[in-house]
Amino acid sequence: LALTRRGGCRVVGVGRRAAPLARALRRRAVHEATTDTRRGVRDADIVVLCAPVDRIVPLAATIRPWLKKNALVMDIGSVKAPIVRKLEKIYARGGAAFVGTHPMAGSEKTGVENALPHLYKGATCVLTAGRGTPAAALRRAAAFWRSLGARAFEMNPEAHDDWMALVSHLPHLLAHGLLLTAMKRPGARAHVGRLAAGSFRDVTRVAAADPKQWASIFRMNQTALRRAAGGFAKALAGLSRRGWPPSELARSKAFREVIPGGKK
């Protein structure tokens, strides 16, 4: 949707099922649509793989022989190292290039019905190069996301995964943990609904994200997530031992500078 509004290119939607493609056409999110992946990618200058994280490597490997010589392939997965480290080998032979990207925007909602044309405006997009990724491909990837309004910068794929475990995958995990803890208490169906206010709703919101996609993300980033979850369990135990002194962090100037606009 952001691309068709931006203009300057022809957007081809490739999918497995006809119905979502028809909806994408109706919403003008794509100019044409096909369920034939080979036909969809063979003339493309840029291919963006929007698949669950565990499908990206096989998909990128499948399409490689069909791509134009200077094609740029990107993905939008939330985990980067396992993808980039495999594809840097598969795409090492030259021709089309692969750059792992992670535009950080979106919500727990899915489908073209929930597409927002300005979703990437002001969003962060991490670019992750592998060994041998051409500098020109990285520049094209950055220009692509910037043309949609994102702030794009490069990071090492392992560092990306480590930080994402902490600032994204861990919050999702906490949402699931809170939901399970609350809903399994006897009487939950009668009480949680009428007693849960903003804090419960906020903390559990992201638990409504697609469970299959998140199972893949948790699994693919398990080493970093185990470290983040372990750190959190220690922090929680420490807080309990000390009688839960609320942190002043969220109100500090330092924090407000780190998360601009995130806190009042």
Added chain:
Amino acid sequence: LALTRRGGCRVVGVGRRAAPLARALRRRAVHEATTDTRRGVRDADIVVLCAPVDRIVPLAATIRPWLKKNALVMDIGSVKAPIVRKLEKIYARGGAAFVGTHPMAGSEKTGVENALPHLYKGATCVLTAGRGTPAAALRRAAAFWRSLGARAFEMNPEAHDDWMALVSHLPHLLAHGLLLTAMKRPGARAHVGRLAAGSFRDVTRVAAADPKQWASIFRMNQTALRRAAGGFAKALAGLSRRGWPPSELARSKAFREVIPGGKK
């Protein structure tokens, strides 16, 4: 603000400092204001104590001799049993009556600048009676909150505290825990801000609430909070052991019925 808009009564603001009272007058949240507590409450039919949870019992005890015979005293604290169980003795002699109430609305923001006239519309308000609380006082308390648009119902104060530990105090604790875990990692100031997206912001939002007020809430509800935090730690460890299978709960019909409108 809700009361002055509703009309049918005269609202007297009582506070310790003149400046916030002047702001409340300017915003027409009160009809008159005083720093003299005795003057503020002696003609009141209804007194609502809006103080940190650990100040409510001493405040309610202080004003009792000054109150009219049929005055109704309520509080808006997030913890109820330690307050209700003490005040049921202090207010046992008849005359003015005390009903512990907990209108569940508001945000991490404080001050009359952030007051919302429709804050209580559709909000839940829990009424907690002590031993010997007159039925008429309970009915008046319910009518008061309903006149501001809240859904008011009665609960045992201990049950209230137990559920609140799970659906409100625990989410606040998780927000603090996540913030501490993320911000103490080396490099956090450079990375968290640009990498943290919606999930981190949502889960940590409530950590910006007043730390002093929350220290009192955590302390006064420590038994129930310890149980809730222990349950959560077990749930988190269980999820880690099983490779973090994301729960389908938030997407289930049962959950959407429990939290109406809370999830799509």
